[in-house]
Amino acid sequence: MKNNHNVKLCLGVDPNPTNKDFESFRESVYKHMEILEFCSGNLKDSIMKPQLAFFLSYGSKGLLLLEELVARFQKQYTIILDAKFNDISTSLKAYLDFVFHSIGAHGITISPFLGEKSIQMSIEECAKHVGKKGRVYVLCATSESSTNHLSFIQDNWKKTLLACCEIRNEVFQGETSFQKLTGVVVAANRENILFSNEIKESHLSILSPGIGAQNADWNVIQKCKNHPNEIIFPFSRAIFSGGEIPIEQMNENLINIQKYF
Numbered sequence: 001m002k003n004n005h006n007v008k009l010c011l012g013v014d015p016n017p018t019n020k021d022f023e024s025f026r027e028s029v030y031k032h033m034e035i036l037e038f039c040s041g042n043l044k045d046s047i048m049k050p051q052l053a054f055f056l057s058y059g060s061k062g063l064l065l066l067e068e069l070v071a072r073f074q075k076q077y078t079i080i081l082d083a084k085f086n087d088i089s090t091s092l093k094a095y096l097d098f099v100f101h102s103i104g105a106h107g108i109t110i111s112p113f114l115g116e117k118s119i120q121m122s123i124e125e126c127a128k129h130v131g132k133k134g135r136v137y138v139l140c141a142t143s144e145s146s147t148n149h150l151s152f153i154q155d156n157w158k159k160t161l162l163a164c165c166e167i168r169n170e171v172f173q174g175e176t177s178f179q180k181l182t183g184v185v186v187a188a189n190r191e192n193i194l195f196s197n198e199i200k201e202s203h204l205s206i207l208s209p210g211i212g213a214q215n216a217d218w219n220v221i222q223k224c225k226n227h228p229n230e231i232i233f234p235f236s237r238a239i240f241s242g243g244e245i246p247i248e249q250m251n252e253n254l255i256n257i258q259k260y261f
C-alpha cells in the first residue's frame, strides 16, 4: 500500500500471558512497551489500542500499569482505549472521565445500545478533552456477532451509521477538521459493510479489527487503497502473541505486517 494515507496500522495492546500471575502480566506489558518505544517515530501512523479488559483483570495493579503505559506514550501515539463502555448519562460521564481525564487516552470504543444521547455525550466529551486527535468508535459490525435472536442488532448497521453521522453533523456543524473524531467499528471480515456506499459516503473513521489472529482476509488492506474513509487496522496477537514471544519475533511480525501498508 503506497498511496492511501487514510489506511493506518494500529498496534493492539492485549497483554495475555499463559501464566496468570501478576509478574508475568507485568513482563508482558513491558515487552509491548519495548516495541512501542522502538516504533515511536518509525511508524507512518502512531496509533495504539490497549484492550482495557486485560488490565482490569488484574484489578488496581493492572490499572496502574495501564496508567503507566498511557503516560509513557501519550505524546507519541494516538491511544484508543478499547473499553466498549456506555450507560445512562450520569454513569457514562463517569466512564468518560475515566478514559479522557484519569487515564488520559485519546479515543474510546462505545456501545450504541444506550442510544443517541450517549453517543453525542461521548463525542462532545472527547472533543472537549482531546480536540481533533480524539476518536470515538461506536460498535457497528463487530468481528464476532450473533447468528441467532440478537442478530437484529447488527443487521441494522445502516441505522447505526445514520445516527453517528447525524450526531456528528449536529455537534460539529460541518467543521471538517473534527470529521474523523466520530467513527464506527466495522470488522475486516464484514466486507459487504466495509466497502458499502453507505460507509464511503459517511466520512466516518473506521476501526477495523479482525485481520491476523481472527483470520479476516489480508487482501482487505490492499482493497482499501481507494477507500475514502480513514480506516485503522489494529493488530494484537499477530504482532505480540499476548506478550510471550521474544521481542525479536514481535519486531519481525511487525515488519512483515508493515509491508501491507
Ligand SMILES: O=c1ccn([C@@H]2O[C@H](COP(=O)(O)O)[C@@H](O)[C@H]2O)c(=O)[nH]1
Pocket: 012, 014, 051, 082, 141, 142, 143, 144, 185, 187, 209, 210, 211, 212, 213, 214, 234, 235, 236, 237, 238
Ligand atoms: O469487533 C471487534 C471489536 C473489537 N475487537 C478487539 O480488537 C482486538 C483484536 O485482537 P487481535 O489479537 O488482533 O485479534 C481485541 O482487543 C478485541 O477485543 C475485535 O477483535 N473485534
